[in-house]
Amino acid sequence: MKIVIIGVGLIGGSFAKDVKKLHPEAEIIGVDKSDVHLNEALELQIIDRKGDYTDLETADMVYVGIPVNVLVTELPKILDASGDETVVMDAGSTKRLICEQVSDHPKRRNFMACHPIAGTEFSGPAAAFEGLYTGKTMIICEVEKTAFKLQEKALAIFQDIGMRIRYMNPEAHDKHIAYVSHLSHISSFMLGKTVIEKEKNERDIFDMAGSGFESTVRLAKSSPDMWTPIFEQNKDNVVETLEEYIQNLTTFKQLILDNDFENVHLEMSNTNKIKQILKGIPLTKK
Amino acid sequence: MKIVIIGVGLIGGSFAKDVKKLHPEAEIIGVDKSDVHLNEALELQIIDRKGDYTDLETADMVYVGIPVNVLVTELPKILDASGDETVVMDAGSTKRLICEQVSDHPKRRNFMACHPIAGTEFSGPAAAFEGLYTGKTMIICEVEKTAFKLQEKALAIFQDIGMRIRYMNPEAHDKHIAYVSHLSHISSFMLGKTVIEKEKNERDIFDMAGSGFESTVRLAKSSPDMWTPIFEQNKDNVVETLEEYIQNLTTFKQLILDNDFENVHLEMSNTNKIKQILKGIPLTKK
Numbered sequence: 001m002k003i004v005i006i007g008v009g010l011i012g013g014s015f016a017k018d019v020k021k022l023h024p025e026a027e028i029i030g031v032d033k034s035d036v037h038l039n040e041a042l043e044l045q046i047i048d049r050k051g052d053y054t055d056l057e058t059a060d061m062v063y064v065g066i067p068v069n070v071l072v073t074e075l076p077k078i079l080d081a082s083g084d085e086t087v088v089m090d091a092g093s094t095k096r097l098i099c100e101q102v103s104d105h106p107k108r109r110n111f112m113a114c115h116p117i118a119g120t121e122f123s124g125p126a127a128a129f130e131g132l133y134t135g136k137t138m139i140i141c142e143v144e145k146t147a148f149k150l151q152e153k154a155l156a157i158f159q160d161i162g163m164r165i166r167y168m169n170p171e172a173h174d175k176h177i178a179y180v181s182h183l184s185h186i187s188s189f190m191l192g193k194t195v196i197e198k199e200k201n202e203r204d205i206f207d208m209a210g211s212g213f214e215s216t217v218r219l220a221k222s223s224p225d226m227w228t229p230i231f232e233q234n235k236d237n238v239v240e241t242l243e244e245y246i247q248n249l250t251t252f253k254q255l256i257l258d259n260d261f262e263n264v265h266l267e268m269s270n271t272n273k274i275k276q277i278l279k280g281i282p283l284t285k286k
Numbered sequence: 287m288k289i290v291i292i293g294v295g296l297i298g299g300s301f302a303k304d305v306k307k308l309h310p311e312a313e314i315i316g317v318d319k320s321d322v323h324l325n326e327a328l329e330l331q332i333i334d335r336k337g338d339y340t341d342l343e344t345a346d347m348v349y350v351g352i353p354v355n356v357l358v359t360e361l362p363k364i365l366d367a368s369g370d371e372t373v374v375m376d377a378g379s380t381k382r383l384i385c386e387q388v389s390d391h392p393k394r395r396n397f398m399a400c401h402p403i404a405g406t407e408f409s410g411p412a413a414a415f416e417g418l419y420t421g422k423t424m425i426i427c428e429v430e431k432t433a434f435k436l437q438e439k440a441l442a443i444f445q446d447i448g449m450r451i452r453y454m455n456p457e458a459h460d461k462h463i464a465y466v467s468h469l470s471h472i473s474s475f476m477l478g479k480t481v482i483e484k485e486k487n488e489r490d491i492f493d494m495a496g497s498g499f500e501s502t503v504r505l506a507k508s509s510p511d512m513w514t515p516i517f518e519q520n521k522d523n524v525v526e527t528l529e530e531y532i533q534n535l536t537t538f539k540q541l542i543l544d545n546d547f548e549n550v551h552l553e554m555s556n557t558n559k560i561k562q563i564l565k566g567i568p569l570t571k572k
Contacts, residue, residue: 259518
């Protein structure tokens with residue numbers, strides 16, 4: 001089996017590690033615009049050798065883990081270079097624009113639009129680890145547009161890795177993911193900003209902040225290179241979630257100002273049911 | 287040594303466990319308005335026996351871990367009942383009102399105003415565990431108002447548990463803690479609310495939400511009984527932090543609407559320095 005990983009960072013690198021564990025005989029070829037990352041991936045034995053798009057013609061499987069703005073321009077070229085038996089899977093956090101971009105591509109049937117609900121706030125080859133995908137959800141969009149034989153090949157790998165599969169259309173994906181992922185990142189970034197602006201003395205933040213703050217602000221460590229194009233491609237949905245979030249915060253603030261602490265309590269009690277919801281979310285164990 | 291724990295939940299119960307480990311000979315007496323909690327604490331061997339305020343006269347040390355609205359009314363009564371050698375320490379998340387409330391109390395010198403930066407989103411005796419306080423910060427307010435001998439007794443215990451001590455005035459405490467703790471809780475509760483309102487189908491939240499959402503929304507599991515009076519007592523500071531947070535979110539939303547993704551990127555890059563700040567925060571390991 002010949003597998004090409006385009007983008008050898010956290011997402012691509014972790015996929016390579018899981019596949020190598022399942023198929024030790026597979027040849028894993030890395031493609032990345034950063035030669036530093038490629039060398040790092042080689043050293044960490046994430047890939048067996050460096051490659052380029054000429055390797056795609058004979059690849060069984062191509063997994064693309066690159067920022068979504070680059071994905072939009074690279075995906076057509078990747079499909080151009082792919083062979084008839086090659087299945088190309090992306091891992092982009094947005095799906096509408098990406099699916100549109102290749103909807104009329106002559107090799108559309110070689111593409112499977114994917115979004116693994118897996119990741120950490122870190123990036124680069126050194127952040128990759130075995131098991132990132134285990135127990136996580138793989139969202140697949142427009143599955144009917146992928147050739148049946150290639151669907152089978154991709155699904156077999158996802159199942160062997162231990163992923164749960166969910167099918168969805170790209171518009172629904174982008175709308176829901178804005179709430180459960182994109183909004184969390186913005187709320188965390190802006191929390192970090194608000195605290196940093198106020199607490200000029202960083203020593204005070206250490207001393208007074210507990211694990212609650214650490215948890216809530218964790219996503220503010222995420223890569224701006226990765227997240228800026230996500231917000232750009234999912235602009236309408238992200239703005240909608242932000243407006244609702246700001247509205248909820250404003251209402252809560254007004255309840256406090258009005259000394260209406262009965263309703264402050266009620267707002268929190270109603271939200272406590274998140275406990276039950278969170279029980280269903282698989283955690284990342286490294 | 288005779289130690290009375292008033293409020294045998296996460297905070298009081300964990301303190302009892304740490305003290306018992308250091309001083310196995312100490313008698314730990316539990317006082318709580320909930321007899322269910324007291325029985326649970328007995329069963330879990332967090333306390334040696336149940337007690338009441340008549341035990342305070344001969345106690346060496348009293349640790350009060352109850353919601354701040356109850357603390358404000360109970361603390362004067364607790365001091366009334368305490369003996370000359372008793373040091374009474376609270377664990378309230380607000381400090382200004384509590385210090386004001388007892389500022390003219392004839393036994394003010396028996397009181398040490400404390401706020402341990404330690405906790406989890408869980409509550410009750412079953413949530414208590416050994417080691418919650420180790421490596422964490424204990425903030426002490428108006429230390430000069432506590433009798434020197436009693437200061438020494440309290441500090442010795444905190445140091446033996448492995449806590450870092452920081453001194454602060456009550457106003458500064460309430461102002462800073464609004465940023466690094468109270469705001470995190472509200473941002474998390476309102477994130478949970480926004481997502482729950484939108485995602486009527488809870489199954490969709492499980493399937494699409496990853497560990498990032500889980501982390502950001504974790505504090506929305508916290509107890510409304512505990513947090514409502516905190517927001518009430520720290521109203522002015524909490525409203526101020528909320529206004530700044532809402533302003534930052536509104537600015538970020540406007541940058542997206544204006545397609546100013548260069549500044550969207552810059553906002554996130556500037557906030558990435560939270561990485562360095564977070565390195566100094568001790569995590570809760572259970």
